[in-house]
Amino acid sequence: MIDLNFKQRFPDFELDIQAQVPSSGITAIFGRSGAGKTSIINAISGLKNPDSGSISINQRVLFDSQQAINLAIEKRDIGYVFQESRLFPHYKVKGNLLYGVKNQAYLGKSELPRNFNQVVDLLGLSELLDRYPADLSGGEKQRCAIARALLSEPKVLLMDEPLASLDLPRKKEVMPFLESLAQEIQIPILYVTHSLDEILHLADHMLLMDSGRVVDSGDIERMWASSAFKPWHDEADLSTIFKGVIKQHHQRYALTYVEIAPSCGVWMSGIDANVDESVRIRIHASDVSLTLSKSTDTSIRNILPAQVIELAPVTDPALPVSICLAIGESEVEHYLWANITAWAYEDLQLEIGQKVYAQIKGVKMTNKDMAIRK
Secondary structure: OEEEEEEEEOOOOEEEEEEEEOOOOEEEEEOOOOOOHHHHHHHHHOOOOOOEEEEEEOOEEEEEOOOOEEOOHHHOOEEEEOOOOOOOOOOOHHHHHHHOOOOHHHOOOOOOOOOHHHHHHHOOOOOOOOOOHHHOOHHHHHHHHHHHHHOOOOOEEEEEOOOOOOOHHHHHHHHHHHHHHHHHOOOOEEEEEOOHHHHHHHOOEEEEEEOOEEEEEEEHHHHHHOOOOHHHOOHHHOEEEEEEEEEEEOOOOOOEEEEEEOOEEEEEOOOOOOOOOEEEEEEEHHHEEEEOOOOOOOOOOEEEEEEEEEEOOOOOOOOOEEEEEEEOOOOOOEEEEEEEOHHHHHHHOOOOOOEEEEEEOOOEEOEOOEOOOO
16 A cells, blocks of 8 residues: 655645555546646655655655655655656667666666566567667657666556657557556556546546645546546536446347446447456446336346435536436445436436436447456
């Protein structure tokens, strides 16, 4: 676990952080510009020291103002990937990668560090090793920067909006490598971003920032459906994401049953994965309708019992009304958003705690309708 408990004053705001970050997976640090996202990872890395408090990784103290502990940057075992690749122009790709190795004796030698080939293969760099940075695309440079950070064998990898400087084609080029990174690298990754798309594709957890503070945090599935995160959704594109488990493939039809909560699942098409494998799916609120009784004469295959737990007020009869539902039989609540018309809302006379049925017209994968195996 990464424990963050520190304060730091800047000219225009104060950072006041109390949070715990899981010691595995990708944790997105998200919020508007100026919320303090990059300041958090700068404090962890040692680039900027807090005024007070403590920072520790798996009980190893990096900073503690009361105990006068402040480990030097090079002793923190942290990899950092900036928005710009910051490669050395006079080194070829191989030389840049080896610069990240702790034992600098590898530079200019034929012997390679033990994880060199693994990292090169993971980030698709084998054909680029003899090129200079000037001959690389923006996406290739950023992949090199990520590889260089990994070759330092860090305990934590910090990434500060690594796709922000890339155009859309280059972002699409790098994204599959980041997805593979999330699955293959067994260290925590803190990923600063302002992109909902990157969160949807990559994150396992999230810290939601506002004005120098963490306003909410947790698993990405809960955070995506939370009221705190709702203002970040486009109302017309409100959705819920689930980490589901494949339970069966239909013997006759090209459909797969994915369990998204205890005793609760959906049938969907287009899944190329094995039984018991985990996948991440997305259900758009506009694809969810509500009934007070379960329909039996409908073409919709996915009809889930649910309970109304949150109602948005009708502010404009022309706009949809957002309803938050609890689904599944579990002490841990699983949420599903539905958007219905104000007319339907008033006809159904919905109330908090009411039992309803959610009819789901469409279920999609988060990776451009392709499976991301998390």
